Amino acid sequence: MSRANNHQGMSEGVDYGQFEEGRHVNYWDLDHPLERALRRTYTDEEYEWAEPHLAAFGETVGRTIADNADYVDDHGPELHTYDDLGEVWNHVRYPLEQIENDRLAYEQGIVADSFRAPPGREEPMPLSHTLSMQYLLSYADVGFDCPVAMTAGAALVLEKFDDGDLTEYADALTSRTYDDLIEGAMFLTEKQGGSDVGANETRAEYDESVDCWRLYGEKWFCSNIDAEGTLALARTEDAPEGTQGLSMFLVPHADPDHGDGPTTKGDRIEDGPLEPEAVNDQLYRRLKDKLGTTAVPTGEVEFTGAKAYLVGEEENGFKQMTEMLNLERLSNAAAACGLMGRAVLESTIYAANREAFGDTIDQYPLMRADLVDMVVDHEAATAFTFEAARLLDVRERRERTGRESADATGAHAIESADDAYRLMRLLVPIAKLRTGRMAVDTASYAMEVHGGNGYVNDFVTNRLLRDAQVLPIWEGTENVLSLDVLRALERENAHEPLLEAIEGALESATHPALADAAETVDAEYHDLAGALATLAGEDGEYAQLTAKRLAHYVFDVFTAALLLEQAQVALENDDGRPALIARRFVETTLEDRPARGIASGDRFALEAFESIVRGVPVEPETLAEPTAADD
Known part of the structure; x- marks a missing residue:
């Protein structure tokens, strides 16, 4: 794909019908949510350095690593515990395609750049940089x-x-x-x-x-x-x-x-x-x-x-392990987001090419609604994950440099590394918990979009679903992570920076196009605050009983506020697409719709399809008033 259709030049959106499948493309060029998240996470100088490197890595993953990944799935590592004489050997034999993938990833700095100053820089990149590269790598294989x-x-x-x-x-x-x-x-x-x-x-x-x-x-x-x-x-x-x-x-x-x-x-x-x-x-x-x-x-x-x-x-080993787990859980979440991105890409390309009853299936209302919601889920998961990563970076920057980070962005920027750590301790287990489950659901539906082919091992959706199923298990199951959420609230008083961050994000969402969604999120914010206060007065058994529901509730409310804040910034820069993403997320996760919305006349998925799925620009002035339903 030419760079004319990259992040900066998609005036007409992406014609997914030009692709046969989701490989031999540049994954960075086709990924909107990661770019948006990193513009928020990195300093301007960091982003300027990182963008061409991420573009080069997206090309490597899409052109070479993705193909090698399919071969390795069929010809994986083999263990030879003993040699021919029965001596312990502990030899794992890897296919050459896997060694090539490893060399390509490591030599492009997937780990090194976050710990050593890479060429062209005086300091290492933040830890969110290894996460962003892991995200792109997971388009090929988690x-x-x-x-x-x-x-x-x-x-x-x-x-x-x-x-x-x-x-x-x-x-x-x-x-x-x-x-x-x-x-x-x-x-x-x-x-x-x-x-x-x-x-x-x-x-x-x-x-x-x-x-x-x-x-x-x-x-x-x-x-x-x-x-x-x-x-x-x-x-x-x-x-x-x-x-x-x-x-x-x-x-x-x-x-x-x-x-x-x-x-x-x-x-x-x-x-x-x-x-x-x-x-x-x-x-x-x-x-x-x-x-x-x-x-x-x-x-x-x-x-x-x-x-x-x-x-x-x-x-001191357990404490040291928890420091590693913070990064590992964010890696798991970033991998989940990358896998979701690949599943969405494969589904969008397939729907743009597969014909049924005289038209491509992406022209039919049910498929349009499904693709819109897959894209919204992917963008929501990515926004939450990299906000948690940004907070981790605030703390790590202080430990590395001995000074507070002066580059926090957004209306709800955390003022101190201590507050950033408290909120990060809450968001990290939630990011891992929610994105792992979302990856399974998204991969499962991508398989369904492809029909019988999607169920066959010859097609990548089969592997995406098999691989996705481990993401809710690695680094802690939902139950384990939900209990960690309770510990963050009890030991770190993490509810304080959480509520402060949500409130600050809502205060920033002032554009008329966001008014109704912001009102809904504000009501849920107050309900969440009440739930946290109630939970603080209950016994431990009841707190554990509700912990998983609480974790999902925090994700929904925090993500909604975060998306609204990002939409406000985008609207100020004449970009209305993030407002559509925010509004759809609020509608599908937080709004109570009578008769499940069937009688509402809502045609959002049809009217917003080109913008949400294909990236066609949205003029902010067209969003101020909701479009009236057809009679």
């Missing part, structure tokens, strides 16, 4: 994104907690050169514990003879099983029970006493599988036979005295 996300998470943990002993590993995790890179992983789940991390039984014993720790125990669900820089939780001798007794360790893939420094991707490509004497004392027992995400090898690991390095202080 399975590829899992190791990337954990590599960034491991790098963040070492940046925050390592005292310098693991500098070689930190440098390798953030390398822009693939041959010098190591990937990260996080082994948490144990068979008896599951989501109850405090029940972990893996133990750590210090071995003076080799001047490092040794781990004993098993991990049950280990994604990126052969990562060269795995983080694992274990309990040292005499440590207390529960989460407070856990310490964090970095476990190398190879025995660290063999070789000079971490075993990198280049070492493994050049030298091949480990020799028996170079194997760390761990056993990769088997890979899981999963529904989807074939690209990331997930298996069972038994530590049999594996050499490991303590990260930070003893018995």
Whole structure:
């Protein structure tokens, strides 16, 4: 696709009928919500640097990585635990297409640019930059994104907690050169514990003879099983029970006493599988036979005295893990949004080309309504996710530079990093909770749009749905995340910055085209505030009973206010399309419509289809008064 149809030049919208399918295109060029989110999240200088890099990466993902992803789904990684002589080998064999994808992603800075100053800059990009690239990568395959996300998470943990002993590993995790890179992983789940991390039984014993720790125990669900820089939780001798007794360790893939420094991707490509004497004392027992995400090898690991390095202080592992989880959960949400974007793109292209009863199916009212709502869901999920990412960046900027961020944008900008952290702690689990479910629903309907072909493995919608189903599970299920929402409210008083942010966003939405929607959201805002006050006076059992409903309610009200605020800014710049997005989101999530709207005469999906789905510009003056229904 020519750059004439990119973000800056879509005066007539996108003719999706020109494409045969959602590949061999530039995903950045075709993605409106990510651009809007990053213009809000980045400083002007950051966006100016990032835009051409994201465009180049969108081209790489659309042209090469997407094709490789289909091959890898059919020919995924294979585990060879033992060599021909029965010695432990722990060798995972990857198809060359997967290695090419990894090299392309890492060497374009998907992790490095958020931890090291990239070429042309004096400082690293914010963490939202790795999230934006992960979002684009997930247009191709969320399975590829899992190791990337954990590599960034491991790098963040070492940046925050390592005292310098693991500098070689930190440098390798953030390398822009693939041959010098190591990937990260996080082994948490144990068979008896599951989501109850405090029940972990893996133990750590210090071995003076080799001047490092040794781990004993098993991990049950280990994604990126052969990562060269795995983080694992274990309990040292005499440590207390529960989460407070856990310490964090970095476990190398190879025995660290063999070789000079971490075993990198280049070492493994050049030298091949480990020799028996170079194997760390761990056993990769088997890979899981999963529904989807074939690209990331997930298996069972038994530590049999594996050499490991303590990260930070003893018995501080759970706190360190939560810092990683904030980024991991946002990675999960960004991946969900990217997958939704691919599902919407495939559906829109298919509907613009598939003919039935003498016309393309995107000309029929039911399909138009479905595509409009798929686009609105995608834009809402992306706006919420990257607002949470923006708040994380406010805090991380202060930790990195020692000063408050001076670039917060929007009418409800958080004034301090402390308030940003409190609100971020609430929004991150909600972002992961809601977007994971939305990705499943969107991928499922994309399959339905394609009919029988969509159900067949030859078409990408089959894989999108299989891959999407893990997104509500990774990094915590809805129930686990809902309880985390309660903890954020109880421990951080996160309701205070939440209500302040919603109120500020509503105060900014002054355009007449937003009046009715803003009135609806304002009423819900007061109901939400009342619900939070009521919940504060109830017992813990009742709070847990309502936690999931509360999490979804916060998402709906906060997202509605956020979309209205963004629509106000766009209207001031003569762009009416975001107002249509905001109004539709409010209508479908917050309005109580008698007879489910059947008798309302509402023709919104028909009248707004060209603007919402194809990106045809909307003049703000046409939005001031709602269009009267036909008699």
